[in-house]
Amino acid sequence: MLGIKNDDLIMSLTGLAGGILNNGSTCGVVIGGAISSAMIRDKELSGQWTLEDEVQLLDEIKENISWFENKFGTSLCREREELNYQRITVLGLLNPQKAKGCVARSGASMDYFVEKYNSNESKPKTRKSISKSCEHCAQKILKEIREETGIGNEKLEQISVALDGGIGLAGGGCGALSGALMALGLKYALDTRNTEPAKLKNIYRAMDSEFFRMAIILVKAFIKKFDAFECSRITGKNFKNWDDFSKFRNTSSCDALNQFLVEKTIKIINS
Numbered sequence: 001m002l003g004i005k006n007d008d009l010i011m012s013l014t015g016l017a018g019g020i021l022n023n024g025s026t027c028g029v030v031i032g033g034a035i036s037s038a039m040i041r042d043k044e045l046s047g048q049w050t051l052e053d054e055v056q057l058l059d060e061i062k063e064n065i066s067w068f069e070n071k072f073g074t075s076l077c078r079e080r081e082e083l084n085y086q087r088i089t090v091l092g093l094l095n096p097q098k099a100k101g102c103v104a105r106s107g108a109s110m111d112y113f114v115e116k117y118n119s120n121e122s123k124p125k126t127r128k129s130i131s132k133s134c135e136h137c138a139q140k141i142l143k144e145i146r147e148e149t150g151i152g153n154e155k156l157e158q159i160s161v162a163l164d165g166g167i168g169l170a171g172g173g174c175g176a177l178s179g180a181l182m183a184l185g186l187k188y189a190l191d192t193r194n195t196e197p198a199k200l201k202n203i204y205r206a207m208d209s210e211f212f213r214m215a216i217i218l219v220k221a222f223i224k225k226f227d228a229f230e231c232s233r234i235t236g237k238n239f240k241n242w243d244d245f246s247k248f249r250n251t252s253s254c255d256a257l258n259q260f261l262v263e264k265t266i267k268i269i270n271s
Helices: 007-012 028-044 051-072 096-117 138-150 156-161 175-188 196-204 210-226 229-234 242-251 252-270
Strands: none
Touching: 007 156, 028 051, 028 096, 028 156, 051 096, 051 156, 051 175, 051 242, 096 210, 138 252, 156 175, 156 229, 175 210, 175 252, 196 229, 210 252
């Protein structure tokens, strides 16, 4: 719609479908909406972001997630009554019942975005100066992995601020884990634009590709270490705003989680 092309971004999002590698966390439609918001804002700002711009984006994403939850009852895949997430598999993504629900959610969300971003509602607003700051979850992960392995780019890192605090500070899927999976996607995922649909379908059905084999290693290690996927469950916090988030983000527990993901992801890439 906006004439934006970013194949790296599409590849990097492979592991976030079905609520983070089909584990039922934040819906992939919600994550796609958050990332789309960041891409739209990046175009409006010509890539020149300030902290105020980033915080405004997170506020907007949180509003979008509230709209989604009000319309569909939840933003978590596992809380949809017709679905069952008991093991790591992408087979459920091809289930007709799930596909029907996903198409409905995608269509309604696209209508919402088209209406919102064609209006003045989404235009950048003037904000008061924000003094408190911290490192962004996925951005930090992606940057450190890029610096160590050469995989990634600064544009993707900027867009990834949308994932802070469990997607727009909403407490959903861990932003740091999402960032690590995005890095693996850049390394191992297929370029969907240039891959035959039949091949893609077979790979997703069997979860038999280099990307899924690598991603499962990371996700299983994360589960074993932290027991949960959602930011609110890992931190025990529901963030009210950016200041609330930044206070917690600067704690040692968040630093330890980030270090674990960076080291584990780099080890997988270099294996």
